[in-house]
Amino acid sequence: MAAPLLLRNCRPLGGAATDILMAATRIAAIGPGLEAPPGAGEEDAAGLLLLPGLVEGHTHLDKTLWGMGWWRSEVGPLLIDRIEGERASRRGGFDAAGQSARLARDFLARGTTRIRSFADVDTEIGTAHADALVALRETLRGTLDIQVVAFPQSGLLVRPGTLALLEQALRNGADIVGGLDPSGIDRDPKGHLDAVFGLSEKHGKPLDIHLHEPGELGAFALELTVERTKALGMQGRVVVSHGFCLGEVARAPALYAALAEAGIAVATTAPPSRPVPSVRAMRAAGGRIFGGNDGIRDTWTPYNTPDMLQRAMLIGLKNEFRRDDEIAWALDCVTGWAAAACGFSGHGLAVGDRADLVLVAAETVAEAVVAQPPRRLVVSHGRVVARDGALLG
Amino acid sequence: MAAPLLLRNCRPLGGAATDILMAATRIAAIGPGLEAPPGAGEEDAAGLLLLPGLVEGHTHLDKTLWGMGWWRSEVGPLLIDRIEGERASRRGGFDAAGQSARLARDFLARGTTRIRSFADVDTEIGTAHADALVALRETLRGTLDIQVVAFPQSGLLVRPGTLALLEQALRNGADIVGGLDPSGIDRDPKGHLDAVFGLSEKHGKPLDIHLHEPGELGAFALELTVERTKALGMQGRVVVSHGFCLGEVARAPALYAALAEAGIAVATTAPPSRPVPSVRAMRAAGGRIFGGNDGIRDTWTPYNTPDMLQRAMLIGLKNEFRRDDEIAWALDCVTGWAAAACGFSGHGLAVGDRADLVLVAAETVAEAVVAQPPRRLVVSHGRVVARDGALLG
Incomplete structure (x- = not known):
């Protein structure tokens, strides 16, 4: 089981910036100013657009x-x-x-x-x-x-x-x-x-x-x-x-x-x-x-x-x-x-959904679709699996 | 007027590797093993695919x-x-x-x-x-x-x-x-x-x-x-x-x-x-x-x-x-x-055509079309004007 992961300052589907806490493969909490639990990893999304997997x-x-x-x-x-x-x-x-x-x-x-x-x-x-x-x-x-x-x-x-x-x-x-x-x-x-x-x-x-x-x-x-x-x-x-x-x-x-x-x-x-x-x-x-x-x-x-x-x-x-x-x-x-x-269950960006997330440099969902910017970060099951288009590990 | 430019080892439209000499905004010569004239710039295309402008x-x-x-x-x-x-x-x-x-x-x-x-x-x-x-x-x-x-x-x-x-x-x-x-x-x-x-x-x-x-x-x-x-x-x-x-x-x-x-x-x-x-x-x-x-x-x-x-x-x-x-x-x-x-004249990859050239990492023309690889080098009027997608000067 991966350690908890706190993603700070992301904009889900282009909405207001917020933080997302992931634990045990799921989205555990969403809101601005979340505290990282002990042992959690942290990532700064720098205001990037967040998409679901x-x-x-x-x-x-x-x-x-x-x-x-x-x-x-x-x-x-x-x-x-x-x-x-x-x-x-x-x-x-x-x-x-x-x-x-x-x-x-x-x-x-x-x-x-x-x-x-x-x-x-x-x-x-x-x-x-x-x-x-x-x-x-x-x-x-x-x-x-x-x-x-x-x-x-x-x-x-x-x-x-x-x-x-x-x-x-x-x-x-x-x-x-x-x-x-x-x-x-x-x-x-x-x-x-x-x-x-x-x-x-x-x-x-x-x-x-x-x-x-x-x-x-x-x-x-x-x-x-x-x-x-x-x-x-x-x-x-x-x-x-x-x-x-x-x-x-x-x-x-x-x-x-x-x-x-x-x-x-x-x-x-x-x-x-x-x-x-x-x-x-x-x-x-x-x-x-x-x-x-x-x-x-x-x-x-x-x-x-x-x-x-x-x-x-x-x-x-x-x-x-x-x-x-x-x-x-x-x-x-x-x-x-x-x-x-x-029939893929648990998809989405709500608490309880599986923590599959994608960060891209785009202002809005529409910009992400028309411009297909590089994937800055890919999270699957609550773990970072790729950065800047390259798989980790 | 720009100095002559010799582009070595490029593959025009996916054909055999060759060299291209440009002078006075035009393609002056095409063939393997060309000599660079005095004062000419040189670029190594490293076998990349060459497209016309x-x-x-x-x-x-x-x-x-x-x-x-x-x-x-x-x-x-x-x-x-x-x-x-x-x-x-x-x-x-x-x-x-x-x-x-x-x-x-x-x-x-x-x-x-x-x-x-x-x-x-x-x-x-x-x-x-x-x-x-x-x-x-x-x-x-x-x-x-x-x-x-x-x-x-x-x-x-x-x-x-x-x-x-x-x-x-x-x-x-x-x-x-x-x-x-x-x-x-x-x-x-x-x-x-x-x-x-x-x-x-x-x-x-x-x-x-x-x-x-x-x-x-x-x-x-x-x-x-x-x-x-x-x-x-x-x-x-x-x-x-x-x-x-x-x-x-x-x-x-x-x-x-x-x-x-x-x-x-x-x-x-x-x-x-x-x-x-x-x-x-x-x-x-x-x-x-x-x-x-x-x-x-x-x-x-x-x-x-x-x-x-x-x-x-x-x-x-x-x-x-x-x-x-x-x-x-x-x-x-x-x-x-x-x-x-x-009615744009002088377009092409033949001797006498205007020296507008594009280099991409692709094996064939079809791959360049379907994959749209980054432009490694862009030459216009015989001068290098962009490298790796960024304009020079």
């Missing part, structure tokens, strides 16, 4: 080429080109465990203390990536929370044997069942969704479905997902990732309402290149929406970084958030809203 | 709040809200000259050596902003090129007196005539376009028209612009900025072809939040397209930075450029293509 709600740690030499992309434009290109690239040998750990550490150095990561499960690599992420989760326990989604990236029903491997990954410790484009990849929306919901129910695990399918095809998959979520009582335990169809079909308002009523959250990466779910519309419907990077510098895309403030900026730009009160929602997408939707 | 093709230096305290935005959602909000904010006093200079310097520190900037001209501020930018252009001559566009931000015909002020700004030294939403703001597409083309013709100045108008309304304005460009023989001297309608109407292919045939270039800021002109489609039609930030941290938007590599990333994301050869086009949008479309 950042949350990555949708990424693929096991795919990243981050920190390796540059990989020249000559991949074709189709989804299946990318899936097959990636599988082919791995046959030359790829250290998914080492790369996942490298990227996770760089997330932490930039203030992210909770990550939901997918791990590919297929008939070539089996459960190796999922197992590696489960091992990483255990290694980092107490410093960085990782949720592992067993994810059938290369298809489920179209690739016989994958369903059994997904189940094995869950037995090996994966936290969440992943689904993928039930019509577009698996060619059987009912069959695919029955299979992944069945696995969720059998193992008592939440579900996260990647839905890239466009227009009415995607909307149909959403409807099937809503029906099953309600029938199985899985409200609050299902996420639909991407959901591009919500940015496309005229009847999106009814779909937002149905998702909200079924307690299904939407994860958005807010790609500039295509229509996406609207943060404003999903919130107005009473539903949950949050953010993630998707892949970071991998064979799918060279873009993105392990910095959730850059993702917040892209969410803000995509949703045309210009006012300060709107830009604060972009931060919510990578902090509290993501934590709530993914 | 970056080009900002569309910004508003005179509006920026960059480097000032944070301005809390509570502005409404309409275009007219933003125009009026900005005019109101200026009544409290705003140092357009000082702010323009501050932002221009930060552009230079990040490797931009050529800027096309709009300057608001209206019946409240008169020609003051345009005059300030003309003065800045002269101050920076020989270090950073600035083109000044006299721009009727608050409307031209709807605000009587503005046309005479635009003309006065040209007499005072502005380089280019600006136009703005002939239907949406001025309510008279024929009248507005006749007025700005007339001014261009009378003064022999190029034209840059901001066209936010959606769908068929915007397409109609494009057609009127094409007709006038051809009738007046102004091919190669007209830019349409934004042109969102090109991302919206089904007949866009015919419009790209008409723009290409009339020698009209398109400036895009590639905003994630709405459809935009396609870089791929405009190039395939044989036309010119290039990039710019638009406003940088002003009352219109808090986003954007004086870093053209960030803009290139956003152009790449918007156009879904994933392959290395595609991402190189995103760099072209903020280098050679922008220089050619704006």
